Amino acid sequence: MxxxxxxxxxxxxxxxxxxxxxxxxxxxxxxxxxxxxxxxxxxxxxxxxxxxxxxxxxxxxAHALPEVTKAVSEQAGRILHTSTLYLSRPMVELAERIAALSGIPDARVFFTTSGTEANDTALLLATTHRRSNQILAMRNSYHGRSFSTVGITGNQSWSPTSLSPLQTLYVHGGVRSRGPYAELSDRDFIAACVADLEDMLQQTAGGVAALIAEPVQGVGGFTAPPDGLYAAFREVLARHGILWISDEVQTGWGRTGDHFWGWQAHADNGPPDLLTFAKGIGNGMSVGGVVARAEVMNSLTANSISTFGGSPVTMAAGLANLNHLLEHxxxxxxxxxxxxxxxxxxxxxxxxxxxxxxxxxxxxxxxxxxxxxxxxxxxxxxxxxxxxxxxxxxxxxxxxxxxxxxxxxxxxxxxxxxxxxxxxxxxxxxxxxxxxxxxx
Missing domain, CATH: 3.90.1150.10 (Aspartate Aminotransferase, domain 1)
Incomplete structure (x- = not known):
């Protein structure tokens, strides 16, 4: 060149x-x-x-996808911004599509402007619902750059401070080919990670709020556990009433090929309690969000809004992009x-x-x-x-x-x-x- x-x-x-x-x-x-x-x-x-x-x-x-650029241009020509204080047809329509695709029963959707903000919101929902600030996270994980999300990031290259509003406990399993269980068979690897999780929960005081995990660790270098690990974890979590947050910011929308969501490789006992998404759905527009069971999503008792989350232009882009993805x-x-x-x-x-x-x-x-x-x-x-x-x-x-x-x-x-x-x-x-x- x-x-x-x-x-x-x-x-x-x-x-x-x-x-x-x-x-x-x-x-x-x-x-x-x-x-x-x-x-x-x-x-x-x-x-x-x-x-x-x-x-x-x-x-x-794709870059410059005609359907998306047209949707953005046409919506911008009508109105750029309204906020969540007003009804928004594009926001409701995209929420309906995502709720139906999520696999979560009685799903509610809250839109944000990034994956960081989506995970931050999921942590707020889980800790409020469970009345606990204890979070289980995976070693080598990454969940964003905000104060709360760097506090649950298990990759030191992306976690600049040990200060956090959360008490984070790191679990084995996100990296298959390194670490103390690397030489085990997939079945034994899962059993060892589950035993580690059980042991950790016996050492904790009070109830843990949630496990947050990427089905494939993105910033971590596209590492993943054997299929079924999070289903095995889910059995343990369910006994303790602990929520499962699947961070689908990078794995969502069919990118892994075999599944539409990364959690579906671990689907023996159903979908997660919360699912976070961002990145690809907007094809470059700032769209993120959380899907959760209504019981969890509606657990906040204070007022809340999102000034830029769910904006008419980004929702129009997301709808056009999702339609193209599914149709093709x-x-x-x-x-x-x-x-x-x-x-x-x-x-x-x-x-x-x-x-x-x-x-x-x-x-x-x-x-x-x-x-x-x-x-x-x-x-x-x-x-x-x-x-x-x-x-x-x-x-x-x-x-x-x-x-x-x-x-x-x-x-x-x-x-x-x-x-x-x-x-x-x-x-x-x-x-x-x-x-x-x-x-x-």
Whole structure:
């Protein structure tokens, strides 16, 4: 790719002068993305990229999807904002669709502007309903950047303070291939994690409010437990009256291919008590929310509103996006093309000492990188691959402890040809990074 000096260098300096130092940017020369179409984006220098990260799993269907841009434009031409103090037809219509799709009986939906705010709201509901501030969370988890959600985040790279309004207890199970139970069979792994949960609950004073868990840990590097773990947990939780919050901010809407929601891989005893969502439903518009049983949702006794949650424009975008997703069976596409892509990635990484594991399901694929010849996670390797992929016209993400895992999550309309192209580009980037680490 040809790079020409352009405004982004100046824009980067301006960014550093007025924005927080912890607002991190990818790449040694950060990108300014100016427009997109389908599964591709362009930067300010005119370079075209195949987008395998979708703005952190948020461009769910496609860039510049005509149905969504039309819905936004038409709604903006009528009225931009009303607030939840007034009836909103788009909000009611989207809530009806999501309630029906959630699997939660007698469901109520509250809209927010982000996944962080959705999880924050779920924690408020659960702790109020249970009259307890004790929360069970998974090790290696991530649930947002607010004060309450960093307090339940089990990934130290994303939790800047130990202060919290909650008492958090961390449970085993979110990472299958590392930790004290990694060598066990799936059945024994689940049994060990359940025994750990039972033991922890015997040590707690008072009633725990809820377990919050991502069916696939997003920021954690697309790690997941064996199917059925959370169903086994649910049996224990139910005996104690503890609520289950499924954080579907990254796993929702069919991205995992096999299921519409991540919790459905653990569905032996029904849906969660609360479900949180965000990211992909708005296809870039700020939409998040909580679905909960009416008994739980209505447990707040004080007044509440949402100034921007459920805005007419974002609800119109969400409706159009959801309709497109369902009408074009993008869940089925994620299963088919994602299955092809993960097998292709396993094939091209075979023999590369840099890659410890290729994991995931649907269009959520993670590659854990290590220092060749060791089992030591290598954030340096991940950064090298990120740069090498960008040079070849491919955008991917990072995650995992210390940022040593690559995250692949393209728009769910990805074609077979684009999957093959991206796998080839990523293979080249991995080989380049391994050569760099080896000093060749």
């Amino acid at each position: 040809t790079h020409v000096p352009h405004e982004p260098a100046t824009l980067h300096a301006r960014h550093q002068a007025v924005l927080p130092s912890w607002l991190s940017l990818y790449y040694e020369r950060p990108l300014e993305l100016t427009h997109g179409e389908g599964r591709h984006v362009w930067d300010a220098e005119g370079n075209r990229y195949l987008d395998f990260f979708g703005g952190i799993l948020t461009t769910m269907t 069976d993008l869940q089925g596409n994620a299963r088919r093309v994602g299955g092809l892509l993960i097998e292709r990635m396993r094939a091209v990484t075979a023999g590369l000492g840099l890659v410890r594991e290729v994991r995931g399901r649907g269009l959520m694929i993670g590659l854990e990188l290590v220092r060749p010849g060791t089992d030591e996670p290598s954030p340096e390797a991940a950064s090298l691959v990120l740069e090498a992929a960008r040079e070849r016209g491919l955008l991917i993400g990072k995650g995992g402890q210390g940022g040593a895992s690559l995250r692949i999550a393209p728009p769910m309309s990805l074609t077979v040809a684009e999957a093959e192209e991206g796998a080839g580009l990523l293979a080249e980037a991995l080989r380049t990074a391994q050569g760099t680490l080896a000093g060749t």
